Amino acid sequence: MxxxxxxxxxxxxxxxxxxxxxxxxxxxxxxxxxxxxxxxxxxxxxxxxxxxxxGFIDAHTHLGMLEEVFREDGDDLNENTDPITPHLRAIDAINPVDLGFQDALAGGVTTVGTGPGSANILGGEMVALKTLGTVVDDMVMQYPIGLKAALGENPKRNYGQRKKTPATRMASAALLRETLVRGIEYIKKMERANRGEGEYPERDLKLEAVTRVLRREVPLRVHAHRADDIMTALRIGGEFNIRLIIEHCTEGHLVADKLARAGVPAVVGPVIVNRAKVELQNRSLETAAVLAGHGVNFAIMTDHPVVPIQYLSISAGLAVRGGLSEEQALRAITIEPARILGLDHRIGxxxxxxxxxxxxxxxxxxxxxxxxxxxxxxxxxxxx
Incomplete structure (x- = not known):
């Protein structure tokens, strides 16, 4: 004991x-x-x-998938050869001896959500794991914790400069809708086959991952910085009746009422960041406080290694400077990320x-x- x-x-x-x-x-x-x-x-x-x-909880990281010191050799973050890769599994890319795990422990972070980056419209399935261990399978708390999606500049930049789709926000949304529709048809074929009304479709790992979202078994976790991208995510979420989590939510303070009305939570951050791209021009320490004022459930993230994971508590403290109460900020790195990850019965x-x-x-x-x-x-x- x-x-x-x-x-x-x-x-x-x-x-x-x-x-x-x-x-x-x-x-x-x-x-x-x-x-x-x-x-x-x-x-x-x-x-x-x-x-x-x-123990502190960071609900959105790339821990173990994008190692700080190895550059290309330790980069397994984005399969940027196809904009639709929902079948990829973060668990297959995590290196448990990534030095970031030591940093997490030194910063009091005991659980993380980690997953693919945002180069693709659908990037793969995320996983929640403890930060102590030598074998990933023994560290896993829950898999999957969501399917990573991305809107905004990253998919555009990754594919548009190669004259491939998507090159616009319209195309990004269209690709996401098309894939969800294909997932619906896959489910219908399976159901018809279960009733003896036809043959089972050929197994499709991509669509299997998508059906978990369509059946509301896991949320679609959408990378969206700008308010218009957040609204596109909400629009598509409503069309297909799927669970959403908005990742980053940089301009969430501009549409906090819409997030509240939709009942969609957010994982906010990184907080300690410059205006590295146009989507961050309206970044604000006040975002979390505005979301709290509208009753939006949210957590605060580091997006490690964008911000080193050991600075999670400092990130929450800066949100207090932006008007968030200390109690709310503490909740944003403990019980609220636990709830967003669906693990509040065990941690937080x-x-x-x-x-x-x-x-x-x-x-x-x-x-x-x-x-x-x-x-x-x-x-x-x-x-x-």
Missing amino acids: QAIVGGKVITMQGGYYPNGTVLMENGKITAVGEKIPVPDGADVYDAVGQVVMP SIAPGKDGDIVVLSGHPFDLRTVIKRVYINGTSVEF
Whole structure:
């Protein structure tokens, strides 16, 4: 059994214990509160004067797929030979010894969503995994967590300059619609065959991935910076009755009411970024606060390695400068990304029965002087 005693425990589930205790056994949290007896033989960590929180969660990264130091040799991010590649699986490209995983642990990040880049209209399926391990299969929490899609400049630039489709935003939307329609026809053929009314279609891995979206088993996670691209995503989502998550949502503050009305969540960021392309000209630290004001569910991301993953908490702190409350900012890197990933029953808060993913900090996570003192994943203390 592991015991963290005497710390300022922020559960992210409505509870705060200034002199709290967290007990973990067999990878799970078994108790949290004050005046909790510590069983004999427990491995005790004295957290007096320190902050104890659920492990941080970065819902949108490219961790393990785009390694910082190897350039082309470590780049498995974009299969930029075909704009429609929904059958690609992030799990097949992740290198668990990417140094970014060490950085994640050093920054208190215990769970990430990682996946393909945005060169293609449909780039492949994303995966959620813990940041500790040597074999990806053992690190996976859930696969898939969504199908990556992209609108805006990236697909245009990647294919248009080669005189291929898409070269315009119209073509990007059309390709996405065409693929969803093909997915619907694939489902109909399967259903007819199940009723004995025809033969089964030839297996199509691309369309199998698309049908998971059409059946609302997973969301379509759409890279969209500009407000018009966000609206295109909402338009297509409504046409096909699919679940959406808006990734980046740079101009989300301009259409926050539309996102709220559609009930579509967002993963906002990266926050620490310059205006590297025209789509970022209206980037603002106020985006998250505006989304919160309209009741939009959102998380904050690093887009690692665009922003190094260890700066996730700093990114959330900068959103506070933009008007977001500290409570909302803490939620945006804990319980809210857990909900967006569909994993809030396991991670994102400190509660009995949840995974023993805990971060212990010397001070408040938004204080630049704060350092990570200890990280637990599945109830085990991690060396980093």
